[in-house]
Amino acid sequence: MQLQQPENVVSNVGTGTELTDRQKDVLNAALELLVEGGDSLTMAGVARRASCSKETLYKWFTDRDGLLTATVQWQASKVRVVPVAREGLDEESLFTSLEHFARDWLLVLSGSTSIALNRLAVSHAGSGKSDLGEIVLNNGPIAMARRLKPVLETGRDAGLLDFDDINEAFASFFGLVVRDMQIRLLLGDRHEVSDAEIIRDARTATRQFFALYGNKAGA
Structure with a gap:
């Protein structure tokens, strides 16, 4: 299976309209x-x-x-959130939503564009060159959290997940998905991440997340 970069839809800056x-x-x-x-x-x-x-x-x-x-x-808009609704939500649907998000996230992070962008952002952070470090932080990890947290909260409300702190739950998901891949690529690891590895790692991370936060008592 060859993964394709998903279609991107983001708002035009300052207008709230879709980009042309x-x-x-x-x-x-x-x-x-x-x-x-x-x-x-x-x-x-x-x-x-x-x-x-x-x-x-x-x-x-x-x-x-x-x-x-x-x-x-x-x-960042290439990482899509598959929406879920509490009514009728089951573990399979929630798992699919989280796995899809993880797969897109890994696909984007491992691409040459994100690697170059993140390297530049790190070099600018605290240097006074530009606000790129803060821009990437706010529209990267922080934006990912803002988009995924409603899915996690819906899963909890449906009785499929069990956690007290949404920030801790997201941080755990982030760590399971990204692991050390991003830092290795930023530091020059020449290993080319294959589609098969992305699919495998996204599924493994989602399974591990459910092992940690899945509601063992059931819905």
Whole structure:
């Protein structure tokens, strides 16, 4: 089975509307430039790569940090949440939702774009170069938590999960899914993560999470 990057749907910065295809092209161009040159990303460079005017970029994204924020959000939107409803929710459906999220997360994190983006964010954190570290933190791990916590809480409300602290439960899921993979890739591990490994690891992490937090007493 070959995994495909999922379709991305995020809101246009400052408007609350879905991104247009043209805006998606711009954000893809920004991601390409981040991978290629990192710190050299400029509004002019993105405008050239995307064949649009700087005025259009400023209209859509306000400034470089606004463009960076939208770019990080666009990359993070590839991790999809399969919605669940408490009514009629069973363990299989909840397991599938969490496994799907874990699989997308691993697929995105192991890609060259995320590796380059995270390396750049780490180098900027606390350096005063830009707010990229904070942008990636807020629109990466913190955003992932904000999107997944409602699924975990619905599972608890349905009697399928048992935990007292939602933050602790999410942190456990995060640790089980990501493990040491991200830090190894950031430090230059040349191992290419295969689709089979991603599928296996996502399923294993979800099983381990249910072993820790599954409600043994039943619904």
